[in-house]
Amino acid sequence: MRFGTKLDSGWENMKQAGKMSKARVGSSELAEEQQRLILNAIPQMVWSTRPDGYHDFYNDRWYEFTGVPKGTTDGEGWNDMFHPEDQERARSRWQLSLNTGDAYEIEYRLRHHSGVYRWTLGRALPVRDDTGAIVRWMGTCTDVDELKRTSDELRQTSALLGLIGDSTPDLIYAKDNSGRILYVNAAVQQAVGRPPEEILGLTDLDYAPDEAQARAIMAHDRHVIDTGQTLDIDEVYVGPEGGIRHYRSVKAPLRDEDNHVIGIVGVTRDVTKRREAEERERLLTREVDHRAKNMLAIIQSLVNLSRSEDPVSFRKAVTGRIQALARVHGLLSKSRWDAINLKELVDQELAAFAGKNMISRLAGPALRLPPASAQPLSLVLHELATNAAKYGAFSMPEGRVELDWTLEANATDQPLLRLTWSETGGPSVAHPVSKGFGSALISSSIEQLGGEIEFEWRETGLLCVIRVPAGKGIIPEAPPRSPRPPTASPAALAGAVVLLVEDEALIAMEMESMLLDAGCKVLGPASSVEAAMRLISDSRPEAALLDVSLGESDVSFAVADKLAGMNVPFAFCTGYVDASELPPRFKAAMILPKPTDRVELKSVLTRLVTAAS
Template sequence: MSLVDLRRSVLPPARLASIPGLAVWEWDVVSNRLAWSDAQKQLYGVGGDPERGEIDFLNTVHPDDRTRVEAEIVAFLASGQAFDHRFRIVRPDGTVRHILDRGVIERGPDGAAERLFGINIDITAEIEASLVARRAESQREALTGLGETLRNLTDFAHVDVLGASIVGRSLDLIRCGFALASDGGKHAVIKRDWVRDASIRSGAGSYRASDYGHFLDPLLQGETVAIADLAADPRTSRVAAVWAEWDVRAVAFVPLLRNGELVAYMFLHSGQPRVWSIADLGFVKTVADRIWAAYEKSAAQRDALAVFNAVDQMIWIARPDGYHEHYNDRWYEFTGVEPGSTDGEMWNGMLHPDDQDRARARWQHSLRTGTPYEIEYRLRHRSGEYRWVLGRARPLSDLDGQIIRWYGTCTDIHDAKLKEAELRRATALLELIGNSTPDLIYAKDREGRIIHVNEAAARLHGRSRDDILGRTDRELWVSENEADAYVANDRRVLVDGETIEVDETHVGAHGVSRTFRSVKAPIRAPDGTVVGLVGHSSDVSEQRRQEERERLLTREVDHRAKNLLAVVLALVRMTRDDDPTKIRDKLLGRLMSLSRTHSLLSASRWEGASVRAMLEEELSPFLAAAQRVELDGVAISLSPPAAQALSMVLHELATNSAKYGALSVEGGALTVRWDKEAPTGAFSLEWSESGGPAVMPPSASAGFGSLLIRSIAERQLKGSVDYDWRPQGLCVRLFIPRLEQAAEEAER
């Protein structure tokens, strides 16, 4: 029995309907009855009322999949215990869904299929995501291929069709191309376009934009226009019939603006209504921009070729690999050779034999690095004479930075070379004078070529003077940056006619840097024209180093003075008492303590002060008495900021002990211990008094000395201070986790 002839009633058994959310079905093959769950009916867009009639399952399958699905069902019934296949369905509202159908088959004793149980899974989102991913990958590959094509393209005449074909095939269009806009976008001209096949007619021709809808304004603003359905969109519904004559149901336009004006736009024609995705339109925008840039560049190249032979200068063009493929008429007039005879590498044979290797090496260097080509060599004239020329070339790159052409010139400088010889003879006397000084004396012509150097300048370069003459700074200096700096200074003289005085740096072959004070002045012809420059450079390296040392010393003195004043001002602000005399005495005591610390720092050239020395200075009146003061600690040298901060703490402790503590009576004793932990650098100090007056904890607020100590220890040095008011004597413990770092940070 054919499956197409099977008519199956919708029977929703309770066991199917009771499984919410699952699109399951059951087919009783014997009775030819098919039961669907509610979720299954919802998936297929079928009403839930079983009394509505019968459903022909195969009629829900997409026409393109129907034959395959019928054959698969027949195969499943014939053999197997389970099945798994995929197909598309068309719901009553016209939407298409992708279905994964899985199930099992129950067979009778005779092996015949009696009942099928299955579940349908909607995999539309997965399929569409896969399609989007594949399209995105295809578009990335298309852009990569486009970049490669544009880099290697030599004929840009039909580059617009190349771009249109890439977009058209990627987006499955029927027609695509570029329209040139005029009259503010009101009119457009399509010179050529891409069509899917021969059944689609070309849209080449002239058009008025208003005849095809109202979408010009956003294009003028640089906005992409996308219309999913020409018949439904209010911008085009009135002229949908016009578009239908071209078999177009959906369109998109990507504008191309230059200097804020619409110059062209890329048009996309679809034979079916479609939603234009943001990703697809972004892809089109990228292609359009690249193609239009190449199109504009090709127009510029055509314009350049128009003047190629009109310039009174030898001009040549080479490929990225250095192959010389074009020369203008001036080249052939100068050399007298047949057109085409110097193509490729044959140009090198026109040079003087002594210049061929040097010119070839320089050219190969430019090809490898992309740096401009510039060299002087002797070129054979049509008379047979070798004349000096200046060869120059610059690369032309595409949008991706790849070199696509080299454009070069040859300038006859032979007469200038002869004048150089005369100028060298005239400098003989200057050479004798110049060689008697350790300073550098030199002269250069208008082109920056060295025409005179004294022996001191030759020694600087480690070359003979004959090896230097005729060369430029770019040929002599090891560092290109140095050469650029020297050339820039020379141009101020040669081009602007200035007399300048500047410092110039030279790094020798062994890396030793020297500073020269250079005075450069123009050499003028009788008519005032600048024909070169003369320079005098004195080695001022030691002078500049001394000046730098003085600047550093001045900054250091200024910095230390400011820090000291800040400390003094802080002490003044913090010293309080009702009695001016006491204020004076306290302030003098603290300043004297700070002064003693500065004396220690000065003695060490401000490299640091030891903790022991600071304690000995503060406790010097009591050290003479045997057994009164014991100092015990490791040798620690503190930086100036740390020493200044700690000196204030020690001074307050010593003053308090001398007035009220153990050092205020004959039998009192003091022990000070300190340490510095490795590798953390944590600093600890214990001040322990004994044998003094009875100690009582302060009953009211702490005194100023205690406040000062706590402020320095906790706020400035980020540490802690602990007071132990023992009956036998005060014990103060100071702990600073990061003494040096905290002091440096506080100073800043």
């Protein structure tokens, strides 16, 4: 305000002087000295030129500002007082006014007596006689340097604040006491799908797609205005694409210099993805809980229903069935419980017999099984293989098994998955007198899938044909083939020192027992990283089995790094499906999946000990 008042008052003084000069054209009543006294009394740099633009007068303010001797800027000398970058522009603009008679106005940098160039506003008007001819030009120079710099700083600050506001993904806005929008950043414009001219000056009710949501937002704003307190709250809003977006808003009172609340200022963050992730996590937790309880219920039933003549056979039967469930669970986990490849399931269930060349044929189209079909079929395959090992083809060196599967047409529109299990070269078989738990488990599993099973007890071996509705979940797909573990060599493990790291007491006891039965010497078990480090500092193992998770927060990776530095081979004994779940440096590590059986443990240990030797 101070600069504007000074500038305007100086311009009015210059115009009054011009009027006096015009009145003087036809009269000699005012002496030239009197006019000079008047112009020098004006608190403004004043100059005057002839009609052709020749500068012949400057008042005292000009010389005080520039510090040049009087008379040195007469004629064309005035232009040398400007900044070199402004001289041509100022000269051209002045020449245009001389040619047209239009008012002259321009900003340029004028050299101050201190040697510093200061921004100055130059103005001039023509003085005309009664005929309209220009008889003189009267002009002023006003120091606007501080105003110019302040204006530039404000403009730069405003641009910077706008850039900062538009650079954040958060919604930033300000509203007045009536809820009218005063400011929005680019994120707000994107969220509501409108340009600023369609938002500013409006309330949320004027453009929000959902009136109830708009009223809820404005109620939150009103609470901030009425209480003067900051509010941190969840809000929802229908975006321009029509979907509901979830936001977390922090709103604070906007106050004037007298500390009166004049509106609100808010920062709102889109938390839709986080909310969706939280909901997925909640559903996943429920699903994991359901599946874990369901699996425990199945295992409980297997334990309660399994029958055997002695404890060793009972343990072997129960362990085998639990291992079958664990294998299919691992495949399902690897596929994120989407679907698994039928060939891969068959390979895993028959891996122990494939190594003995007792499977002469595995053939069928590449199919994927949904979880509801995979689990029962894994138990069926396990029971068929177990029965063959006890009484059928797998019990004789020359025995062989063929397994085929295909999709066949049905009377209905739904195809059937047909699996044919055929044994040859085994002992002569006859229809069993009584039905054991294994047979009952096979039948009930197929009934669970809505299918049928046929047994033919041939002299050459068992023939079993299974038909189950394929359903929309069984689809063709090229399957990956799982590697088969090599046959364990008992001699290779005799006397081998194996470090065992496991924090679950029961699992540690069972694995220690299996290691001892394999002829190994057990170093441990160690239930923590600290305990394991102490053991390997005192004694060097030949191989190691490491549980990944130890306690609530510890992991065995430090032990693995130590062993790697000692060139001691190790395997992770874990529920992870494969090494892809581990840190990158352990991608090539061997995995002994949990729960673990003796055959698989011996196979992994054989490879470790062989690598060590």
